[in-house]
Amino acid sequence: MKAPWHFMTGGDWLVVLLLLTSSLGGIVSIAAMSEGSRVLVTCGDELCFTAPLDQPRTLAIDGPLGQTKLVIDEQGARIVESPCPRKICVSMGVAKHTADLLACVPNRILVHIDGSSGKEVSYDLLSR
Amino acid sequence: MTCSADDIQALSRSRRQVFLGLFIAIAVSLHAFESLLPTPVPWLRLGLANIMTLLALYLYDGRAAWSVSLARVGIGALLLGRIFGPGFWLALVGTLFATSAMIIVYRVAGRRLSPIGISAIGAGGHALGQILAARLLVVQHAAIWQVLPFFMLFTLFAGVLTGWLAALLLEELREHPAFQQANGALTNQ
Numbered sequence: 001m002k003a004p005w006h007f008m009t010g011g012d013w014l015v016v017l018l019l020l021t022s023s024l025g026g027i028v029s030i031a032a033m034s035e036g037s038r039v040l041v042t043c044g045d046e047l048c049f050t051a052p053l054d055q056p057r058t059l060a061i062d063g064p065l066g067q068t069k070l071v072i073d074e075q076g077a078r079i080v081e082s083p084c085p086r087k088i089c090v091s092m093g094v095a096k097h098t099a100d101l102l103a104c105v106p107n108r109i110l111v112h113i114d115g116s117s118g119k120e121v122s123y124d125l126l127s128r
Numbered sequence: 129m130t131c132s133a134d135d136i137q138a139l140s141r142s143r144r145q146v147f148l149g150l151f152i153a154i155a156v157s158l159h160a161f162e163s164l165l166p167t168p169v170p171w172l173r174l175g176l177a178n179i180m181t182l183l184a185l186y187l188y189d190g191r192a193a194w195s196v197s198l199a200r201v202g203i204g205a206l207l208l209g210r211i212f213g214p215g216f217w218l219a220l221v222g223t224l225f226a227t228s229a230m231i232i233v234y235r236v237a238g239r240r241l242s243p244i245g246i247s248a249i250g251a252g253g254h255a256l257g258q259i260l261a262a263r264l265l266v267v268q269h270a271a272i273w274q275v276l277p278f279f280m281l282f283t284l285f286a287g288v289l290t291g292w293l294a295a296l297l298l299e300e301l302r303e304h305p306a307f308q309q310a311n312g313a314l315t316n317q
Contacts, residue, residue, distance in 0.1 A: 001296065002296065002299075004244055004288060004291075004292040004295075007242040007243070007244055007292065007295040008242055008244050008245070009239075009240060009241060009242050009245065010240075011237055011240040011241045011245055012241055012242050012244050012245035012248070014245075015241065015245040015248050015249055016244075016245070016248055016284065016288060019248055019252050019280060019284045020281070020284060022277075022280065023277045023278075023280035023281040023284065024277070024281065025277075026276065026277025026280070027277045027278060027281065030274055030277065042269060045268060091168070099271050099274055100274070101269075101271045101272065101274050101275065103267055103272070105214060105262070105266050105267060106214070110267055110269055110271070112269070112271045
């Protein structure tokens with residue numbers, strides 16, 4: 001069996017290198033972003049919950065499929081339990097950097113981390 | 129036995145239809161097989177069915193590639209019970225992006241790119257289309273773009289792998305009389 005590089009032309013290498021550098025560059029720039037300070041939860045189309053990232057707590061968020069459990073602790077925010085069939089959100093791991101994202105698409109829940117420490121926000125917890 | 133030009137044309141047309149039907153069947157099987165495999169992160173799949181789209185593109189033309197990729201998405205979703213669900217729309221938009229990208233680049237670059245390069249571009253287009261569809265249809269939030277580089281990185285490996293498999297197959301199939309005649313039915317007579 002012939003190895004991939006047997007078939008690859010100069011153009012192929014260019015395409016692969018271009019895609020590789022752009023995706024690695026994207027990952028590095030995301031990783032370089034500072035640690036976030038606020039957890040925002042979007043249910044469906046609206047923001048339904050915000051909480052500071054530095055206070056440990058467990059949240060149960062209601063979605064169309066049922067309750068999704070979100071845990072905030074010293075590691076960051078993560079989804080530990082969800083009624084969605086494929087548990088993608090659970091396997092997304094921990095979110096703690098600005099603009100990190102946990103999405104449970106079937107249950108219409110989006111958790112993301114905000115960098116602003118909330119200067120204009122006087123409340124430390126919001127629940128709707 | 130004598131063959132008129134009409135017969136040869138009709139023969140190559142039906143041969144093309146039979147082979148495209150076969151390609152679609154194989155693509156659907158690969159797609160169904162792949163959905164049974166456990167993956168570390170769901171939604172990340174190798175896209176082995178794309179091998180058949182590449183074969184159709186290289187052995188026939190862009191129209192053949194469209195037939196295989198669109199039929200694969202439709203029949204595959206029907207078979208797995210996902211048709212018209214959110215995952216189906218993501219797959220459809222991803223496939224539309226991937227197939228258009230592959231056909232356009234194939235036409236522009238021609239022999240300067242092997243199936244591996246075309247497949248890598250198709251895989252990148254697929255990731256882009258899927259995230260775009262997810263952004264517009266499912267998660268109405270710009271933060272979804274953050275996952276694009278991770279998707280792109282994985283998809284690049286998947287694209288090179290499927291492109292390599294397609295290149296290996298193409299090397300064998302191009303030699304086969306069935307496809308030589310399909311390519312040059314009128315010039316060979």
